[in-house]
Amino acid sequence: MRRFLVAGNWKMHGSSEMTADLISGVARRAFDAARLSEQKELSYDILVCPPAPYLGQAANHSESLPIAVGAQNVSQHESGAFTGEVSLAMLSEIGCEYVLLGHSERRELFGESDTLIAEKFAACVANSSASIVPVLCIGETLEDRQSGDTEAVVEAQLDAVINKVGIAAFDNAVIAYEPVWAIGTGETASPEQAQEVHAFIRAKLNGLDSAIADKIRIVYGGSVKPSNAGELFAQKDIDGGLIGGASLDVDSFSGICEATQKLIENT
Numbered sequence: 001m002r003r004f005l006v007a008g009n010w011k012m013h014g015s016s017e018m019t020a021d022l023i024s025g026v027a028r029r030a031f032d033a034a035r036l037s038e039q040k041e042l043s044y045d046i047l048v049c050p051p052a053p054y055l056g057q058a059a060n061h062s063e064s065l066p067i068a069v070g071a072q073n074v075s076q077h078e079s080g081a082f083t084g085e086v087s088l089a090m091l092s093e094i095g096c097e098y099v100l101l102g103h104s105e106r107r108e109l110f111g112e113s114d115t116l117i118a119e120k121f122a123a124c125v126a127n128s129s130a131s132i133v134p135v136l137c138i139g140e141t142l143e144d145r146q147s148g149d150t151e152a153v154v155e156a157q158l159d160a161v162i163n164k165v166g167i168a169a170f171d172n173a174v175i176a177y178e179p180v181w182a183i184g185t186g187e188t189a190s191p192e193q194a195q196e197v198h199a200f201i202r203a204k205l206n207g208l209d210s211a212i213a214d215k216i217r218i219v220y221g222g223s224v225k226p227s228n229a230g231e232l233f234a235q236k237d238i239d240g241g242l243i244g245g246a247s248l249d250v251d252s253f254s255g256i257c258e259a260t261q262k263l264i265e266n267t
């Protein structure tokens, strides 16, 4: 059985104070809920992705807690004259374990192409000593969905990476399906809509390597909240969430963690 992943993408929000408070608060609530459960331990993964300046602090703060830290972006280069960029080795040195790649805001606002995202993914794979897990974000726009192109768009975004790194590279990766029209809009894909695309992604991977398709976590992102997380994550091919707005507050992020805990208990 795949382990759920509840990941918070803080985007360009936060402060040093928030980093400490949020990590402590979420860990406390998650521990409390887990203690009361049958399992008595946290049986899903929690990840926070704060802005780059707070990553070191977040990693130190969460060292003894069951919360992993991830970056929101990374350079495809190892080192050199790349002003403003951050390398995988640097992220690894300060304790990051994951990195988001190809978030729709990076694609749209910063012009990140499928090719560039594939290069970043390839860098994660090549730099095995950094051991940073790529979280590949894919998803269609409203226009794509309305014109019936959801599957083609998602497949092309996946293919760009698979063609560069090969399917074996997905052995240690996460895919985040985030329909662009649901990100930060308050509009969520229905559990059925999300499941349909997740199943499509898994079937596509299954055609290439069934063990990887079975093992890989495909998380959903786009206006996940405590009130809809349980129903979304209950879908067969949804293995957790990538959460933006609701990850900025202890109550709402913990509410999503608690919904996950409940789901695990009831299955």
Ligand code: PGA
Pocket: 009, 178, 182, 183, 184, 185, 186, 221, 222, 223, 224, 242, 243, 244, 245, 246
């Ligand atoms: P949202 O963001 O939860 O605020 O919709 C999700 C994301 O961008 O990863």
